[in-house]
Amino acid sequence: MKNSTLSFLLLIFCSLSVFAGEKPPAREYYQIRIYHLKTDAQVQVVENYLNQAFLPALHRAGIKQVGVFKPIAQDTADLRIYVLIPFKTLTRFEELPALLEKDAAHASAGKDYLDAPYNNKPYARIEDILLKAFKDMPVLTPSAVTGPKSERVYELRSYESPTEKYAVNKIKMFNDGNEFGIFRKLNFNTVFCGEVLAGSKMPNLMYMTTFKDKADRDAHWKAFSADPDWKTLSAIESYKNNVSKNEQFFLRPTEYSDL
Known part of the structure; x- marks a missing residue:
């Protein structure tokens, strides 16, 4: 009788698991590519490449949600274009260069960028961040x-931590401490949140939120600062001092951006 009851309970559990989708979605990986440029001519070459060659090639490869952004206030000494690419697995990230190399349409549409001469390069440098x-x-x-x-x-926000242990603690604050819940409650329209696995600034986490305009952005952060759940969470002693540097980058999507 006990075995029959156990079997029945296991059957119910499995059925509920299947109904609920069996398992939560796998965690994605993100590449943030930052083009650092010196001239408007370089900006034009890179934008033409991204719009006419790179994004169409990613779409053909099954990567549909690619973000392309430019700073709202550009630093004329360091012009930038940000590209956000999601990958279902690290293998997909690793395989992308080979896929692009085999894509004839990508090579043709991106010729000015891909075949640029050494003495007329399309950018000053490229910075990549993997999350x-x-x-x-x-x-x-x-x-x-x-x-x-x-x-x-x-x-786009970047939170550096004093040590690796503090970085783990800040991520725990988002997940287990439910800092995410406050963002959702206040409709911050978060695009992604990720731990930096490789980049020039580590240990680090980054995330992106979105607003209809600057006034909307300021109103959201004012509400966040005053939120009682945030006041309670930020007062917890175990979460103190887990961010040593907070940087904000205010970006605007290009017209051809998927996001």
Whole structure:
């Protein structure tokens, strides 16, 4: 009788698991590629490449949600273009260069960029950052913000920590401490949250939130600072001092950006 009851309970559990989707989605990986440029001519070459060659090639490879952003206030000494690429697995990230090399349409459409001479290069340098999604936000979520792209604010934040242990603690604050819950409650339209696996600034985590305009962004952060759940969470002693440097980058999507 006991075995029959146990079997029945296991059957119910398995059925509920299947109904619920069996398992949570796997955590994605993200590449943030930052083009550092010196001239408007370089900006034009890179933008033409991204719009006409790179994004179409990624779409053909099954990567549909690619973000391309430019700073709202460009530093004329260091012009930038940010590209956000999601990958389902690290293998997909590793295989992308070979896929692009075999893509004839990519080679043809991107010729000016790909075949640029050494003495007329299309950028000053490229910076790459590799991240792994947090467990409580395992996949990229396109923003629900509508309205003209020319007015939207995409805020990319970088949180450096004093040590690796403090970085783990800050990630725990987002997941187990439910800092994510406050973002969701206040409709921050978070696109991604990830731990930096490789980059020039580590240990580090980064995330991106979105707003319809600058006033909307300021109102959201004012509400966040005043939120009672945030006040309670930020007062917990075990979460103290886990961020040593907080940088904000205010970006705007290009018209051809998927995000």
